[in-house]
Amino acid sequence: MISGVCYSGLMHPILFEYGPIRIGSYGVFLALAFLSAIFFINREFRKSDADLNIAWDIYLLAITGGLIGSRLLYILEQPDHFLRAPLVTLFGSTGFSVIGGYILAFLLCWWRVKASGEPFFLIADLTAPGLAVGYAVGRLGCIAAGDGCYGIPMFSPYAMHFPNGLVSTLSAKNHLLTSIFTSMFPGQPIPVDIGVHPTPLYESVSHLLLFAILLFPAWRLGSSRRLAFFLGWFGLSRFLVEFIRLNPPSWLGLTSDQWLSMGIFAIGLVLFIRPRPEISPEVPDSIQAAEIKP
Numbered sequence: 001m002i003s004g005v006c007y008s009g010l011m012h013p014i015l016f017e018y019g020p021i022r023i024g025s026y027g028v029f030l031a032l033a034f035l036s037a038i039f040f041i042n043r044e045f046r047k048s049d050a051d052l053n054i055a056w057d058i059y060l061l062a063i064t065g066g067l068i069g070s071r072l073l074y075i076l077e078q079p080d081h082f083l084r085a086p087l088v089t090l091f092g093s094t095g096f097s098v099i100g101g102y103i104l105a106f107l108l109c110w111w112r113v114k115a116s117g118e119p120f121f122l123i124a125d126l127t128a129p130g131l132a133v134g135y136a137v138g139r140l141g142c143i144a145a146g147d148g149c150y151g152i153p154m155f156s157p158y159a160m161h162f163p164n165g166l167v168s169t170l171s172a173k174n175h176l177l178t179s180i181f182t183s184m185f186p187g188q189p190i191p192v193d194i195g196v197h198p199t200p201l202y203e204s205v206s207h208l209l210l211f212a213i214l215l216f217p218a219w220r221l222g223s224s225r226r227l228a229f230f231l232g233w234f235g236l237s238r239f240l241v242e243f244i245r246l247n248p249p250s251w252l253g254l255t256s257d258q259w260l261s262m263g264i265f266a267i268g269l270v271l272f273i274r275p276r277p278e279i280s281p282e283v284p285d286s287i288q289a290a291e292i293k294p
Helices: 004-008 025-047 052-077 079-084 086-091 098-116 120-145 175-184 199-214 225-244 256-273 285-291
Strands: 014-018 021-024
Touching (some): 025 052, 098 120, 120 225
Antiparallel strands (some): 014 021
């Protein structure tokens, strides 16, 4: 069992600092997330004899789109933070909304694959396991840095504490968390260090399970079903975890990430149930899959 008390001693938001140079644990895990995604996507491309040049272009566009998109969506969700400190919001080590990164990265990669003339759904199906494992590793960076992506307060042996995190859980340093605690537990004395739901850890475990499912050999590549399953799982899991995160509701009691998650889930559902071309017994499945275009 991981207790919050034990974990807080293992948290190191800044791993190395020398003058103006700072290496943070979030950045290290983000790099590991991209590397793990690249490793498994390359593996899938080689197994299917797909063009690795397209894969490397996708990585560059995904990294660029992921970083810019996640920052832009955070600014749209938290405009008051941007107006108070625009430079810190733009270039700080916190302030990312991962769904925005996925959306912009997906659009850029879609453009690149369409320009190549390759079947989009074949390429997308090949990348799905890498996306899942990359997301799982990246969310661990939020735990290591304590960057404020954690959830609402709770009393449990599984609650985590981030007293030295980039966004501390100490009641004296986090007025938002303190106000949420008092509204959730009226009459309870406010702890010095408030235990919270480790929501990034929940998401990491969820997407490691998704990664394992996507590696099953039964998926028919090029049918879009592997991509669809990833989108559906991602959308549903993010929608559910938002109920115990600190994000404020935007409309009808739901957060902006929940509305986006519903859209992602709906796209996955449509892709999963859409009609497929009939399978011809004379043509191998692998060739037919490659010929299926959106």
